[in-house]
Amino acid sequence: MGSVCGDGFAVRVPVPGEGLVFGAGSGALRGWVGAGIWEPGPAPCGGRSSPRAAPASAAAARAGPGRAMRAAGALAAAAVTAVAMAVVAWRRARPVREVLFFPSPPCCIEALLAEAAEPGAPARPCPCPLPSGDTALSRLVRRLLSARRSLDLCLFSFSCPQLARAVQLLHRRGVRIRLVTDAQYMGLHGSQIGRLRQAGIQVRHDQHSGYMHHKFAIVDRRMLITGSLNWTTQAIQSNRENVLVAEDAEYVKAFQEEFERIWEEYNPANYRFFSERQ
Numbered sequence: 001m002g003s004v005c006g007d008g009f010a011v012r013v014p015v016p017g018e019g020l021v022f023g024a025g026s027g028a029l030r031g032w033v034g035a036g037i038w039e040p041g042p043a044p045c046g047g048r049s050s051p052r053a054a055p056a057s058a059a060a061a062r063a064g065p066g067r068a069m070r071a072a073g074a075l076a077a078a079a080v081t082a083v084a085m086a087v088v089a090w091r092r093a094r095p096v097r098e099v100l101f102f103p104s105p106p107c108c109i110e111a112l113l114a115e116a117a118e119p120g121a122p123a124r125p126c127p128c129p130l131p132s133g134d135t136a137l138s139r140l141v142r143r144l145l146s147a148r149r150s151l152d153l154c155l156f157s158f159s160c161p162q163l164a165r166a167v168q169l170l171h172r173r174g175v176r177i178r179l180v181t182d183a184q185y186m187g188l189h190g191s192q193i194g195r196l197r198q199a200g201i202q203v204r205h206d207q208h209s210g211y212m213h214h215k216f217a218i219v220d221r222r223m224l225i226t227g228s229l230n231w232t233t234q235a236i237q238s239n240r241e242n243v244l245v246a247e248d249a250e251y252v253k254a255f256q257e258e259f260e261r262i263w264e265e266y267n268p269a270n271y272r273f274f275s276e277r278q
């Protein structure tokens, strides 16, 4: 799974004397000790020379080159391990930056949904004929399913059943979902808004003649997903669209503030059905 979005990976670094070390601190350290890097050398002799010391010194001199070679090898292995660990740390800390282009070929996301619903459960093959490969849609779904605390959606049109199922799954998992949408488009045939509302997801809509035309999502107040894509099967499978995915604090802050502003503006408690003078 990790191969698709590049988040899950393991680095294997060969270390002499201990086979493979996985890029984790304690294991790597054990590898270093196993390789003899931390093994203290003989204390320098500062005492008087003795007749018996001469043969020992000769033996040490004979062993010297071999020992130096082993030490150099161990040092090289340690350097490789350190570099590999630094790469692992860098990749883990690197913010997500991804661009998805549509149209996306039809694909099955059952395995993604099943894994999100029940992590680690044995995969059950889906009987549908669609491939479950790496597509723009599957990547979008993965990003959404990475939500752990909140998902704020600001979507002009939302009629894609697959994306609706991903949102409902997150809702069932306890992720706080807020959805802002367009009043005119939420009532169209095939819209998923009613289904999401029935599932208990908070939905608010505009009250203006202009469209609520945004198409963005914010995952965990950390990751922005935005672009031209309406969340409709037609747009996903037929249109040329772009979606930018970015863990960028400045962009997320700007979009989050816009979301909060709209969310409050569309609060039903603020509706005015009649003018004050009536």
Ligand SMILES: [Zn+2]
Binding pocket: 108, 109, 110, 126, 127, 128, 129, 130
């Ligand atoms: Zn399927």
